[in-house]
Amino acid sequence: MGTEVLLVAGLAQHDVAEEVWRASPGSVLVRHDLRDLAQGVVRRWVDGRLTVLELAHGCVSCTLRLDLLPLLERLGGRVVVHLDPALEPEAVCFALREVDVRVEAVITVVDRETWLADATGEDTMHDRGLGAAEGDERTVAQVVVGQAEFADAIVLTGAGDDPALGAVLDRLSPLAPRRRRDALDVPELLAAIPDDARRGRFDDGFGALLHGQPPLRPAHGAAVVHFTERRPFHPMRLHQAIDVLLDGVVRTRGRVWVASQPDVALWLESAGGGLNVGNLGPWLAAVDDWSEVPAERQAAASAVWDPYYGDRSQELVVITRAAAPDEITAALREALVTDEELALIDELEFVDPFAEWHDEMEEL
Structure with missing residues (x-):
């Protein structure tokens, strides 16, 4: 039996992955902490059980190839993967092509208070202490925009109700249903994901660039x-x-x-x-x-x-x-x-x- 994966991404701290796991009886919750990846140390939890991994090479690709991929194949069934904030779901799905794993959905958590500033800023992941490894030159904007753009569904956390955020997300990820964290119904959210959602699939660089019919008329500055x-x-x-x-x-x-x-x-x-x-x-x-x-x-x-x-x-x-x-x-x-x-x-x-x-x- 192959593995069915729900990926939960997002830069902000959240408990959405745990909520998805609790709403999926029989599933397994996996989480990696990459804060010490540069030193070759990765902390991994499987249903709350901690394992400290020591890798010869402290890099994201090694973590995926040497630990996450074989782990998912070994677990089978449904697995909820709480991605480290430094991970972009597109890169993870690219790696998953090598194994018998099906991506059921990518859920991205967006903080209403910080996301727009992060998405248009110049801070690097290293500036925030979130770099995946030595030499990680990505900006925070590249990470949070990539996480939201690749999402099949979006969960909104934090306070505020800036219409500009909604207008940007409508254009960045028009197919993804959005729900507030304080009113989250996981089965309803998963059911709301349209049949033509991405679900881990990649765009052809020579293919269409406008997906999901984003609004073309300006709104709230977007x-x-x-x-x-x-x-x-x-x-x-x-x-x-x-x-x-x-x-x-x-x-x-x-x-x-x-x-x-x-x-x-x-x-x-x-x-x-x-x-x-x-x-x-x-x-x-x-x-x-x-x-x-x-x-x-x-x-x-x-x-x-x-x-x-x-x-x-x-x-x-x-x-x-x-x-x-x-x-x-x-x-x-x-x-x-x-x-x-x-x-x-x-x-x-x-x-x-x-x-x-x-x-x-x-x-x-």
Whole structure:
């Protein structure tokens, strides 16, 4: 019998995982404490029984690979996993692909008093004493936004009722039902998760970027900017324009094409003041043999194919908290190559600040 997992994530202290466990007769509650991970020490509780683990390498991937994955396979049945605040559920679900485990749901706990400030701030996890290991350079914003974005359901804790928080979550995770902690009915919450919820599944970097039909009209300062364009970005002007994606913005995700790298699709992702740029791989216009390309990607590329550009294009989705959508759109449009540059694109030599910035995309 395989294992069915409920993951409970969130930066703030909470007892939601215990509530989910109590509402699931016969389930097992697992929790890891990674505060001393840098010293190679992990504390793990299984139904309240503590085990202190000593790992040769103090890293998140070792904790997942050497302890959590074999533990889940060994336990079987339903397991509620209370994730350490430093863990992002997407990375955990990526690791779970290696074992016979099904993710029933990801539940993220959001503190109404602190989440918006965290999601638009510049503090690092290290600043908060929450870094997963030495060299953890993630911002708090990257963690809390990732936790909420990947959620199948959200539980709200803390005081307050800021409509701006609801407006942002509507756009960040539109499919996830939200419930207050003081009125939480776990079976009802799980039943409210829609059939097309993520449940641990990953987005294709070349797939659709707008999921769950988020509201496109602004509300309470929150808005969605959906930027699309066929021509490439000038690499230096895009680099200069990136500041508009970091100030007053909760999340940016999308594919970009810079003129200096005509065959490569870059993935740009920001949360608060944190930014990552990764390599998605080649555009299909640069690939001769499509036999190993998933049929869904072939179909999507064929539907938008251009005789000149092929499937190359720009697509970014930006969720704002206080930034002006028109200014973001204008800054990105001004970063595109001009008609004159496009006509001479094969002859121009571009200074490319992205050339050594990105690595192949990978999870923890």
